[in-house]
Amino acid sequence: MLFLAIKNLVQEKTRLLISVGGVAFSVLLILSIQGLYQGWSNKIGEYIRTVPADYWITQTGATDMFHTPSVLPLTVRDFLAGVDGVGSAKPFSGRRVAFAHNGKDINLYVIADDTENNVGAPARVVEGKSVPGKGEIIIDRVVGRSQDIRIGDTIPVAGRELKVAGYSEGGYILSFSFAFATKEDAESILQLPGATNFFLVTVKNGADPAAVVSRIEADPAVDAISKDRFVENNTNIVRDTFLPIILVLLLIGIAVGMTVIGLTIFTSTIEKAREYGVLKAIGVSNRQLYTVVIEQAVTAAVLGYVVGAALALAVSAAAGSYVPEFITEIRWLDAAWILGVTLVMAVAASLLPVRRLSRIDPAEVFRA
Amino acid sequence: MNVVTVQDVSKTFGSGHTAVTAVDHVSLSVEAGDIVLVMGPSGSGKTTLLSMIGTLMSPTGGRILISGQDISTLSPAQLSRLRLQEFGFVFQTFNLLSALTAEENVMMPLLTAGVPRKEARTKARAALEQLQLGHRLRNLPRDLSGGEKQRVAIARSLANDPRLILADEPTANLDAKTGQDVTLLLCGTACRENRAVIIVSHDQRLRTAAKRVITIDDGRLSTEEAGEHNLHCSMHPEAAPA
Ligand SMILES: Nc1ncnc2c1ncn2[C@@H]1O[C@H](COP(=O)(O)OP(=O)(O)O)[C@@H](O)[C@H]1O
Ligand SMILES: [Mg+2]
Numbered sequence: 139m140l141f142l143a144i145k146n147l148v149q150e151k152t153r154l155l156i157s158v159g160g161v162a163f164s165v166l167l168i169l170s171i172q173g174l175y176q177g178w179s180n181k182i183g184e185y186i187r188t189v190p191a192d193y194w195i196t197q198t199g200a201t202d203m204f205h206t207p208s209v210l211p212l213t214v215r216d217f218l219a220g221v222d223g224v225g226s227a228k229p230f231s232g233r234r235v236a237f238a239h240n241g242k243d244i245n246l247y248v249i250a251d252d253t254e255n256n257v258g259a260p261a262r263v264v265e266g267k268s269v270p271g272k273g274e275i276i277i278d279r280v281v282g283r284s285q286d287i288r289i290g291d292t293i294p295v296a297g298r299e300l301k302v303a304g305y306s307e308g309g310y311i312l313s314f315s316f317a318f319a320t321k322e323d324a325e326s327i328l329q330l331p332g333a334t335n336f337f338l339v340t341v342k343n344g345a346d347p348a349a350v351v352s353r354i355e356a357d358p359a360v361d362a363i364s365k366d367r368f369v370e371n372n373t374n375i376v377r378d379t380f381l382p383i384i385l386v387l388l389l390i391g392i393a394v395g396m397t398v399i400g401l402t403i404f405t406s407t408i409e410k411a412r413e414y415g416v417l418k419a420i421g422v423s424n425r426q427l428y429t430v431v432i433e434q435a436v437t438a439a440v441l442g443y444v445v446g447a448a449l450a451l452a453v454s455a456a457a458g459s460y461v462p463e464f465i466t467e468i469r470w471l472d473a474a475w476i477l478g479v480t481l482v483m484a485v486a487a488s489l490l491p492v493r494r495l496s497r498i499d500p501a502e503v504f505r506a
Numbered sequence: 507m508n509v510v511t512v513q514d515v516s517k518t519f520g521s522g523h524t525a526v527t528a529v530d531h532v533s534l535s536v537e538a539g540d541i542v543l544v545m546g547p548s549g550s551g552k553t554t555l556l557s558m559i560g561t562l563m564s565p566t567g568g569r570i571l572i573s574g575q576d577i578s579t580l581s582p583a584q585l586s587r588l589r590l591q592e593f594g595f596v597f598q599t600f601n602l603l604s605a606l607t608a609e610e611n612v613m614m615p616l617l618t619a620g621v622p623r624k625e626a627r628t629k630a631r632a633a634l635e636q637l638q639l640g641h642r643l644r645n646l647p648r649d650l651s652g653g654e655k656q657r658v659a660i661a662r663s664l665a666n667d668p669r670l671i672l673a674d675e676p677t678a679n680l681d682a683k684t685g686q687d688v689t690l691l692l693c694g695t696a697c698r699e700n701r702a703v704i705i706v707s708h709d710q711r712l713r714t715a716a717k718r719v720i721t722i723d724d725g726r727l728s729t730e731e732a733g734e735h736n737l738h739c740s741m742h743p744e745a746a747p748a
Contacts, residue, residue, distance in 0.1 A: 421590025
């Protein structure tokens with residue numbers, strides 16, 4: 139009966155357009171927000187993943203780089219180096235610093251580029267110097283572009299004038315971005331005399347990581363967090379912000395999609411009540427008629443989904459180059475579950491028309 | 507065996523002092539090849555009787571046998587199947603599906619019965635060509651004249667090789683000449699293929715085609731006479747008597 143469903147849909151072009159448009163809008167909304175969530179999660183993790191460490195050692199209770207402050211005395215390094223199974227232990231210093239430049243607020247996560255220990259280098263430098271010199275800083279290209287800060291410009295970072303020496307990439311995270319200064323400059327900006335924020339620990343080949351962790355955590359002042367876990371803790375911040383938004387938009391999207399499909403299919407069913415009555419009279423079973431209506435809803439929904447998904451892909455490709463915050467990643471998995479939701483929504487929207495259909499009396503078709 | 511046996515059937519709508527008895531103790535049998543013209547004034551119960559024979563409405567009294575089977579024992583799904591396979595319906599208002607072409611309208615009962623698409627198309631074409639609609643296959647109902655629409659409806663009613671065709675005032679929305687032509691076409695086709703037809707109509711000229719003429723008055727069967735039963739089998743050149 140699919141052919142009848144499609145013929146009925148195509149016959150009522152305006153109504154089809156409305157229902158496809160409604161579903162497309164919902165899919166665009168949900169897929170984009172899900173794509174942003176995924177994109178931002180990845181972005182936050184991107185730099186942290188490049189930092190060479192098996193374990194991040196934090197001040198007890200600190201779980202991530204952004205929300206929970208961690209300050210450790212440099213003396214912890216000797217303790218860590220002495221722990222059986224630890225290959226290396228290097229300090230990693232960095233935190234958010236805010237300042238105004240040309241009347242605009244700028245938020246940098248300043249990291250000490252410790253060339254001696256080979257820790258805290260930018261992931262990728264795309265322009266200018268790749269290692270900051272004294273009084274210099276490397277900033278993310280996105281910030282350079284959006285705030286009109288050029289290489290060679292001077293910016294006041296926490297009261298110190300630093301010259302921008304290069305642009306790095308991949309460190310732009312929504313409200314702030316990673317920036318890299320020499321160890322000495324960073325220490326004075328971050329105000330960390332004799333202290334650092336984290337230690338990066340590698341585990342010796344053949345050593346049992348779990349045993350190493352428990353030996354490190356024997357010191358009640360520190361926690362050892364595996365690299366994967368640490369990345370996850372940081373990206374969870376995005377998840378916690380996003381999930382409620384996604385949930386709300388999902389509900390709005392489902393409501394819009396269901397209403398539009400439900401109403402268009404329902405009015406079409408009422409208008410065609412007589413034709414459905416004729417079909418009943420000539421021997422089409424109720425089951426087959428219900429199928430026609432459900433197929434109409436599902437076809438409209440699938441068309442809407444295709445249009446919405448195509449729009450979401452186009453928007454995410456186009457918007458990213460204008461709005462740096464618009465970092466999206468549309469995954470097959472997300473596309474699939476959203477398709478699933480769309481289909482369920484279409485079937486649910488058919489329930490009312492199906493009920494209407496069940497009440498049509500085929501004897502009526504003999505009445506002129 | 508009779509195609510239809512109506513035994514002492516009544517139909518009362520409503521109850522108490524508003525009750526209307528539309529069909530009042532009617533008995534009737536129809537055999538294969540019968541062409542029965544049902545006449546009677548408006549409101550006499552013709553449509554109600556036809557609806558009950560067509561299993562679209564159940565009687566409040568008596569029983570109806572289709573090919574010997576009491577239809578009150580059948581489930582709604584079985585009745586659906588019965589209508590699909592044994593009956594063809596022709597209505598006063600044509601009742602074609604507006605989104606489908608002439609050809610697709612005729613394919614509809616075939617597809618519903620599970621006939622493969624290609625075969626359904628071939629059959630639908632042949633049926634329409636037989637009714638001189640070969641040039642209208644791809645037209646939507648809104649582009650067809652009344653007579654053409656009714657011929658499409660006749661092709662649709664014949665699609666599944668029904669044993670019985672039920673036509674309720676098939677000519678009422680057509681001009682006299684077209685109405686008669688179309689009905690004679692239906693009777694001729696049915697007669698050649700040994701199908702039974704029950705036609706409700708006011709058109710006296712259909713007496714020429716009918717084998718039996720039944721008159722209903724106020725829900726009761728008042729008279730039954732023989733029709734002239736000529737011409738109709740030879741309406742079509744192929745079926746012309748030697
Ligand atoms: N669904 C119904 N409910 C109540 N009364 C009905 C219904 N259908 C028909 N009737 C009544 O039954 C009688 C016969 O109607 P009908 O069978 O349509 O007659 P005809 O087809 O001969 O004009 C009429 O009085 C009509 O008002
Ligand atoms: Mg009537």
